[in-house]
Amino acid sequence: MPTVSSEELAAAAGVNSAKLRKDFSYLGSYGTRGVGYDVEYLVYQISRELGLTQDWPVVIVGIGNLGAALANYGGFASRGFRVAALIDADPAMAGKPVAGMPVQHTDELEKIISDNGVSIGVIATPAGAAQQVCDRLVAAGVTSILNFAPTVLTVPDGVDVRKVDLSIELQILAFHEQRKAGEESSADSADDAEGTAPPAAAKPHRKGPDGDVPAVMPA
Amino acid sequence: MPTVSSEELAAAAGVNSAKLRKDFSYLGSYGTRGVGYDVEYLVYQISRELGLTQDWPVVIVGIGNLGAALANYGGFASRGFRVAALIDADPAMAGKPVAGMPVQHTDELEKIISDNGVSIGVIATPAGAAQQVCDRLVAAGVTSILNFAPTVLTVPDGVDVRKVDLSIELQILAFHEQRKAGEESSADSADDAEGTAPPAAAKPHRKGPDGDVPAVMPA
DNA sequence: CCATCTTTGTGCACGCGTTCACAAAGACAT
DNA sequence: ATGTCTTTGTGAACGCGTGCACAAAGATGG
Incomplete structure (x- = not known):
């Protein structure tokens, strides 16, 4: 053994x-x-x-670049997820195959969810459409939502939402990068050190140290 | 004011x-x-x-579905990031426009990085190519890497790596979903409750409670 | 069957981040 | 000018997660 x-x-x-x-x-x-x-x-x-031994049917709404990338992503199947349907609002997309699966129109959303017993939805639409799509998913019975759109979604109690913002990770890297670069020249007149001028009316009385280490960024 | x-x-x-x-x-x-x-x-x-007031040139390596999605992602420009180049190993991709920018071949990688002063690289290649690409990025002077490939990258000290695994977020949702569903039928014979049979040789002496709440999953 | 050795499971203490609560600071009215 | 009122900035307490250290459990060998 x-x-x-x-x-x-x-x-x-x-x-x-x-x-x-x-x-x-x-x-x-x-x-x-x-x-x-x-x-x-x-x-x-x-x-x-x-929950890896279970089979989780998911729907992906919004088949743009990101939606297509997710549909093709191999990591899902091996983790117990099965893409039950790809849904897009554009009638021109309907029927077109993406990742070996025909895209279906938003009109079918409710039927697809109920027929497949889907409880997890992925939103990869533009920001403007996200809340509306979210509402329809929830109304149709979805209780967990993975949101790639840059919007904060409002959902009723009992529904889980996780938001993935691709640019946040880049920001964290840039933050550390900035710190690396600024290490040699600390304790300078920190305000206009970065090229961009501060707002005119700003800087009322500025007292604190500027070169200290904020403790608010993930390592 | x-x-x-x-x-x-x-x-x-x-x-x-x-x-x-x-x-x-x-x-x-x-x-x-x-x-x-x-x-x-x-x-x-x-x-x-x-670091939002600075301009951060980034390169995206691996222009598949995901790479193209990232190249098109509007959130970068507004956060101070500028896509300096799209790089792919496939010669057939070279010159093809993605997000209004011609894809360049991997051979140009070192030159692109040095010419543009790039310090942040995004890896969206298949898992197999990721480490090799990573090594070349680092050798060329990149000190921060955002990795979308499902591999753990090895880098020298002083280089930051952040890994984004699209399926982890889904797993977290599925975990909570499972917990929601299993709430009514707790304290059962928990082992084969999920359909899949446990390994034959397993279950040596199993004593602990099975329906308790693990504290290891993000909320 | 007993002794020894390995590795688990966990009580306890330490350290860090969050929250409370309040003194100090400044605006604004009189 | 002086008093009142609002809101900041921060010292101190609390709570939680992590790591240490050890007793209990079981395997293994004599």
């Missing part, structure tokens, strides 16, 4: 072994003292707890 | 007002007691601190 110790697993994942053991204990996954965890059993338990 | 109080801002953002004030104080953004924060000045300060 192939096994792994929490120590090996922790080293491979770059985390603390005690934390890993504690997390496993929350999941109810018991190992064997003196031996470790049965690999096969552990994989099965984690997969099941995470 | 239009102003906002920390209370208003906190309510709009759904966070605690004290935290918001403390964060602002780290940034050195001083408000006026009894009045609040000067909106225009605050926006300028935050933009500058976040």
Whole structure:
């Protein structure tokens, strides 16, 4: 029986072994003292707890560049997701195959969701259409939404929304990049150091240090 | 002079007002007691601190569906990012316009980076090519990488990598979805409740509760 | 069957981020 | 000028997650 110790697993994942053991204990996954965890059993338990053993039908609404990329993304199928339908508002798209699947018109949205028992929807529409699409998805029975549109969606209680903003990750990188570059010349007259002038009426009394380290950005 | 109080801002953002004030104080953004924060000045300060007032040239490597979606994504330009070049390994892609910009061949990578002073690269290639592309980007002077390929990249010290896995967000949604569905029928014989049978050799002595709440998933 | 050795599971302490609560600061009216 | 009122900035307390350290459990060998 192939096994792994929490120590090996922790080293491979770059985390603390005690934390890993504690997390496993929350999941109810018991190992064997003196031996470790049965690999096969552990994989099965984690997969099941995470919902990977289930088949989740999802619909993707908005088949532009991003929608098509998602439809073609191989990582979904292996994680238990099945793209049940591709939906777009453009009548010219209807019937056109994307990722080996015909695009369907928004008119069919409610029927598709109910026929396939879809509870997870992906929104890849322009920002303007997102809330409207969201409302229709929720009304049709979807209770989890992954939103790629740059808008904050309003949903009733009981519906989960996760927002993915592609530019936020870039911003975080740029933030660190800026910090790297600015490291040699600190403690300068920080206000107009960056080329762009501050607003005219601004800067009422500015007292604080400017070169300190904000603690508000993810590492 | 239009102003906002920390209370208003906190309510709009759904966070605690004290935290918001403390964060602002780290940034050195001083408000006026009894009045609040000067909106225009605050926006300028935050933009500058976040690097939004700078122009960041980026290259996108791997112009498949995802790469094209990123190239077309409008959110970048408004956040201070400028797509300096689109790069792909496929000779057939070279010269083809994507998002109003000709795709260039991988051979040009080093020259493009050095000519444009690019320090941020986006990898949207298949998993197999990602590490190789990463190495070339780093060798050419890139110090921040946004990785969409499903691989963990190895980089030297001083280089930042952020990985975006589109399916992780879906998994988190599915996890909560599963929890919603399983709420009525708890405390059952949890093992084969999900249809898929557990491995034969598994389940050595299983003692712990199965219906408890793991604390390892983002809200 | 007992001793030893390995690895788990977890109580406890430490550290960090969040929140509370309030003194200080400034605006504004009188 | 002086008092009142609003809102900031921050010291202190609280709570939570992480990591340490060890007892308990079970395997393995003599």
